[in-house]
Amino acid sequence: MSTVWMNELSWVDYQARMANDKPPILLPVGALEQHGPHLPLGTDGLLSAAVAADAAARVGGLVAPTLSYGYKSQPKCGGGQHFCGTTSVDAATLIGSVRDAVREFARHGVTKLVILNGHYENQWFLIEGIDLGLRDVGPGARLEVMRLEYWDFMTPETLAHVFTDGFPGFALEHAAVLETSMMLHYPRRWCGSI
Numbered sequence: 001m002s003t004v005w006m007n008e009l010s011w012v013d014y015q016a017r018m019a020n021d022k023p024p025i026l027l028p029v030g031a032l033e034q035h036g037p038h039l040p041l042g043t044d045g046l047l048s049a050a051v052a053a054d055a056a057a058r059v060g061g062l063v064a065p066t067l068s069y070g071y072k073s074q075p076k077c078g079g080g081q082h083f084c085g086t087t088s089v090d091a092a093t094l095i096g097s098v099r100d101a102v103r104e105f106a107r108h109g110v111t112k113l114v115i116l117n118g119h120y121e122n123q124w125f126l127i128e129g130i131d132l133g134l135r136d137v138g139p140g141a142r143l144e145v146m147r148l149e150y151w152d153f154m155t156p157e158t159l160a161h162v163f164t165d166g167f168p169g170f171a172l173e174h175a176a177v178l179e180t181s182m183m184l185h186y187p188r189r190w191c192g193s194i
């Protein structure tokens with residue numbers, strides 16, 4: 001069976017992949033927060049997982065299960081913590097989760113790890129988790145980690161085409177044109193592995 005989802009492999013199949021083709025691992029990170037009345041609470045994780053699955057299919061990678069809880073929602077880029085359903089973690093929790101993931105994937109022999117973020121507020125805490133994780137494993141692990149937000153790849157041409165009155169910036173795009181369009185674009189089968 002060919003799958004991009006790591007959690008659908010047995011451990012022996014995963015071990016064989018690590019021994020043979022050493023697939024890059026993509027770890028989506030999201031959040032559980034209000035996304036207006038029309039989008040799911042888990043939009044950030046669903047989209048980062050969907051983009052990760054697309055990328056993994058193209059490069060022979062594997063997508064690890066999403067870190068589905070993100071750092072606290074902020075009023076200027078997510079609405080704030082007062083919404084029912086918004087369920088956030090402390091910075092230390094997110095940093096620790098990423099640090100643990102870096103260490104564990106290094107132990108598996110992974111050499112390329114992509115932390116693919118879908119929640120604006122997560123960014124600096126992911127960097128800290130990666131930094132601490134790489135410090136834990138040391139240079140002998142030969143692990144390279146890339147952190148990115150999927151919106152990094154929106155070209156100026158696309159933004160100009162979509163936002164004819166001017167692009168307001170990604171922070172203000174929460175639950176707006178970009179996320180709504182992407183949720184319409186991705187069929188359900190891409191939106192998570194469970």
Ligand SMILES: [Zn+2]
Pocket residue numbers: 035043044118119174175179
């Ligand atoms: Zn979002």
